[in-house]
Amino acid sequence: MHVVIFEGSRWSNFAPLSLTQPVFMLECGLDSLLHKQIRALKPSRLSLWVRPGLVEFCRRFVVPTTGVPTTVNEPLDDERALLVSGRCLFFAPFEHHNEQYVVMDEDDT
Numbered sequence: 001m002h003v004v005i006f007e008g009s010r011w012s013n014f015a016p017l018s019l020t021q022p023v024f025m026l027e028c029g030l031d032s033l034l035h036k037q038i039r040a041l042k043p044s045r046l047s048l049w050v051r052p053g054l055v056e057f058c059r060r061f062v063v064p065t066t067g068v069p070t071t072v073n074e075p076l077d078d079e080r081a082l083l084v085s086g087r088c089l090f091f092a093p094f095e096h097h098n099e100q101y102v103v104m105d106e107d108d109t
Helices: 033-041 052-065
Strands: 002-006 045-049 070-072 081-085
Touching: 002 033, 033 081, 045 052, 052 070
Parallel strands: 002 045, 002 081, 045 070
Antiparallel strands: none
16 A cells, blocks of 8 residues: 655644654654554555655655655655655554545644
8 A cells, every 4th residue: 555644734843853854753662653654554655745855854864764665755646545644653553444535633634
């Protein structure tokens, strides 16, 4: 499954930690949010969407650590994709469904 992990507009809520790295690279316990998401979602392909100033950082330091084919800030193709906020923390493996759906947090973001 193709998974897209994006920073979203609330990255500044995590400043100053998020000024030099994407939100999904913040440490949570012994690992980053991104690596916890990869373990829970088990993507076959990964796309990262970040602020323009962090594209090169992601290509150099994040992509080599993902363990799956990964792109940074590239448009989607026709393959179905699961879009996930970089702020998400999964506590159990994610169950994939065949139907289309949308999940939002409490204030419609």
